[in-house]
Amino acid sequence: MTGLDNDTIGVIGVICMLLLVLSGVRIYIAAAAVGLVGLVSMIGWDAGAGMIGTIPHSKAVSYTLSVLPMFILIGYLAFHAGITQALFDAARKWFGFLPGGLAVASVFATAGFAAVSGASTATAAVFSRVAIPEMLAAGYSRRLAAGVVAAGGTLATLIPPSAILVIYAIIVEESVGRLLLAGFIPGIVSALIYVLIILVWAKISPGIGPAIKGYTWSDRIKSVPGTMPVISVVVIIFSAMYLGWATPTEAGALGAFVVFLMALMKGMRYDALKDSLLETAKLTVMIFSLIWGVLIFVRFLGFAGLPEHFTQFITSLPFEPWVVMLFILFGYVILGMFMDAIGMLLLTLPVVYPAVMALGYDPIWFGIIVVKMAEVCLVTPPIGLNCFVVSAVRPDIPVSTVFRGVGPFVVADFLTVAVFLIWPEVITWLPNQMMN
Numbered sequence: 001m002t003g004l005d006n007d008t009i010g011v012i013g014v015i016c017m018l019l020l021v022l023s024g025v026r027i028y029i030a031a032a033a034v035g036l037v038g039l040v041s042m043i044g045w046d047a048g049a050g051m052i053g054t055i056p057h058s059k060a061v062s063y064t065l066s067v068l069p070m071f072i073l074i075g076y077l078a079f080h081a082g083i084t085q086a087l088f089d090a091a092r093k094w095f096g097f098l099p100g101g102l103a104v105a106s107v108f109a110t111a112g113f114a115a116v117s118g119a120s121t122a123t124a125a126v127f128s129r130v131a132i133p134e135m136l137a138a139g140y141s142r143r144l145a146a147g148v149v150a151a152g153g154t155l156a157t158l159i160p161p162s163a164i165l166v167i168y169a170i171i172v173e174e175s176v177g178r179l180l181l182a183g184f185i186p187g188i189v190s191a192l193i194y195v196l197i198i199l200v201w202a203k204i205s206p207g208i209g210p211a212i213k214g215y216t217w218s219d220r221i222k223s224v225p226g227t228m229p230v231i232s233v234v235v236i237i238f239s240a241m242y243l244g245w246a247t248p249t250e251a252g253a254l255g256a257f258v259v260f261l262m263a264l265m266k267g268m269r270y271d272a273l274k275d276s277l278l279e280t281a282k283l284t285v286m287i288f289s290l291i292w293g294v295l296i297f298v299r300f301l302g303f304a305g306l307p308e309h310f311t312q313f314i315t316s317l318p319f320e321p322w323v324v325m326l327f328i329l330f331g332y333v334i335l336g337m338f339m340d341a342i343g344m345l346l347l348t349l350p351v352v353y354p355a356v357m358a359l360g361y362d363p364i365w366f367g368i369i370v371v372k373m374a375e376v377c378l379v380t381p382p383i384g385l386n387c388f389v390v391s392a393v394r395p396d397i398p399v400s401t402v403f404r405g406v407g408p409f410v411v412a413d414f415l416t417v418a419v420f421l422i423w424p425e426v427i428t429w430l431p432n433q434m435m436n
Contacts, residue, residue, distance in 0.1 A: 001118070004041075004304055005228070006304045007304065007305060007306075007309070009038055009041050009042055009304055010038070010301060010304025010306040012301075013034050013035075013037075013038040013297075013300060013301075013304065013305075014301075014306070016030060016034050017030055017034045017297065017347070018395040020033070020034070021230065021347075023341070025288060027294070027343040027346070027347070028113065028201055028289045028290045028292065028293030028294065029293065030293075031293040031294045031296060031297035031346075031347070032052075032292070032293035032296045032297070034297060034300065035052065035146075035293075035296035035297040035298075035299060035341050036048065036049070036052055036296065036300075037302040038303075038304065039051060039052065039296075039299065039300050039303060041306070042300075042303050043303065052296050052299070053298065055292055055295050055296055055299070055426035056079070056292045056424070059423075064251045064324070065170060065288070065291070066160075067166055067176060067248045067249040067252050068163055068166055068167075068170075068284055068287055068288075069280055069284040070161075070249060070252030070253050070255070070256050071161035071162075071163055071166070071252050071255075071285050072163065072280045072284060073256045073276065073277070073280045074116050074117065074161060074233070074252065074255050074256045074259050074431065075116065075117030075122050075123075075257040076122070076275075076276035076280055077145050077256065077262075077263050077268075078113065078116045078117060078229075078230075078233075078259050078263075078275050078277050079122070079126055079276075080234065080263045080266070080268045080272045080273075080276060083113065083116065083229050083230055083259075083262070084095040084109070084126050085111060085130055086226030086227065086229075086231060087108075087112045087225060087226070087227060088105060088108040088109040088127070088130050088131055088134070089105075089223055090109075090224065090226055090227050091105035091106070091108045091112075092105040092111045092134070092212065092215075092222075093215045093220045093223045094220050094223070095108065095274055096211065096212030096213075096215060097211050097212065097213060097215070098199065098202075098211060099198075099199055099202035099203055099206065099209065099211055100140075100144065100198040100199060100201065100202030100208070100209030100211075101209070101212050102131070102134060102135045102138055102140060102209065102212060103135065103140065103144055103145070103148040103198045103209050104195050104198055104199070105125060105147045105224065106129075106131040106135070106149060106152055107148060107152050107155075107191050107194045107195055107198070108191065108195075109124050109127065109130075109131065110127055110131075110149070110151075110152030110153060110156075111155050111159060111187065111188070111191040111200070112157055112227065112230045113126065113151070113156075114153075114155045114156035114158075114159040114160075114187070114232045115159050115160070115161075115230060115233070115234045116229075116230055116234070116255070116259060117156050117161075118155050118202075119155050119377055119387060120153045120155075120156040120341075120375075120385075121153065121378075121385055121386060121389050122153075122156075122157070123152070123153040123156045124149055124150055124153030124322065124386040124389045124390055125153075125389050125390075125392075125393050126134050127149045127152065127153070127269065128146075128149050128389070128390045128393035128394050129393060130215060131148075131149055132145045132146065132149055132390075132394055132397075136150075136338070138210065138212060139210055140208065140209050140407075141207070141209070141398050142401055143208070143401055143404050143405040143407055144201070144209050144403070145397075146210045146387075146390050146391070146394065146401055146402040146404040146405045147402060147404070147405020147407070147408070148194070148198065148405070150378075150379050150384075150386040150387050150389075150390045150402055150405070150406050150409075150410070151194060151379055151386075151406050151409035151412075152191075152194065153333070153363050153378070153386045153389075153411075154375035154376075154378045154379060154386060154413075155187055155190060155191055156188050157341065157371055157372075157374060157375050157378070158179070158183040158190060158368065158371060158372065158375070159183060159184065159187035159188075160180035160183050160184060160187075160189035160237065160241075161180065161237060161252060161255070162183055164182065164341060164345065164371050164374060165179045165180055165183055165367065165368075165371055166180075166206050166248075167181075167287065167291065167342060167345065167346070168345060168349065168367045169367070171291075171294075171295075171345070171346060171349045171350070171353075172349060172353050172363060172367070174363050174367065174405060175246070175293060175364075175431075176248045177241045178364055178366050178431040179364060179368075180248060180432075181238075181241055181242060181430050181431045182364045182365075182367070182430060182431045183368055183371070183426050183430065184238065184244055184427070184430060185426055185427070185430055186368050186372065186416075186420060186426060186427055188391075189416060189419060189426060190372070190375075190413070190416050192411075193412045193416050193419075194409060194412050195416055196412070197409060197411065197412040198406050201408055218272070229258075229259070229262045229351070232258060233255045233258055233259060234253065234287075235244050236255055236258060236268060237251045237252065237254075237255045238253055240254065242433075249425045253268065272339070287342070290342060290343065290346055291346070293348075294346035294347060297313075297347070298350040299351075301350055301351065302350075306351060307350060307351050307354045307355075308354070310351050310352075310354070310355050311354045311355040311358045313353035313355075314358065314359065315358045315359065316356070319386040321359040321360060321361070322421070323339070324359060325356070325359070325361070325421070328352060328355075328356065329373055329417065331348075332344070332348070332370065332374075332376075332377075333373065333376060333377075333380075334375040335348065336373065336374065336376055336377025336380055336383075337377065337380055337381065337383060341374035341375070341377050341378055341385075342374075344374060344377060345370065345371070345374055347369075352370075353366070362424065362428055364427065364428060364431055365420075365424050365427045365428055368420065368427045369417065369420055369421070369427075372413065372417055372420065373417070375413060376410060376414075379403075379409065379410060380406075380410060381403050384403065384406070386406075387399055387402040387403050387406060390402050412417050422436075
């Protein structure tokens, strides 16, 4: 229709897409607009517009997508159930005696909340109110206090229920249940490496995070019941998916119902319930819009043949697959400095995923690796969303201080990725057990 071949139209479309996103246009608008124009250019208005018109409905009625609002609702209800304060109190009593003990407690508390939330920014915002005041009152440096909360919030992208893992599964058409199970052990490993970094940091600079003494074994044991809501939800969701007696959506709905009952028992009012439902609806619509827009763009890329060409290029490189993988991961580090995690994955996976599969890598393993790289972009400048969230909740802590505080945790993230690259069984063992 335009006199240009499909390859040229595809390259022009990708360039236009990147320029629109970098100029500040919303990703879903840029993706849908470029996809529409590209498809119309290649196959005409009637066929292109007709094809695009079916995407929102076909994806909105997808059973797989229904898991997202369930997981999001769990997080908002968990906040109103008072789970966060109880988690931090228990973690403080059990780990406060360590060097940097309150920071260690923050890591474990954010990991626990991540197991019922799945939203990294929500986790960072909640613990900015709960953990940072405690650490500052105990004489902790602002850099460590803010950094550990921003970094701890990223654990929600791995530990199920994780909205980003669900989005990855939808885009690449993999099993949601296997991916959620695969994130469990890597999430724990990430938290433990964060703890190791804190212990080393506090040993080198004792003044940044003094140990908290004075808690007895009786105090610690009495704090355990407060963690039972989190343990209950984790057991329900994990066992339902692992044993196969519920789908991820059913497990999410059951988890949301359990947390709802806990919130009622904690005295949640109608206004809090209304806010939880409205915030869940807003975030769900935002994610659905992203998925619709990017899937239109993906359809355009498919007609242009770019994924196939990129795959042929990657597989023809004279390097070992692990070297190519390092280049791909480095590309994600660069992109993460300028894009949010969900948008970065949605835009890159349609092209990168087929190439990675052609190199012989496991799709579940790659999903965890790429989501872990998305964690890094949540705390790296200039876009690091979690850092801005922490600074917004705590205006007395400049965002520059937060970015300096997350530096050691970014190093920890790279160490974690190295562990996953060297020992892929850390990721694949649990989902493979489910299949067996």
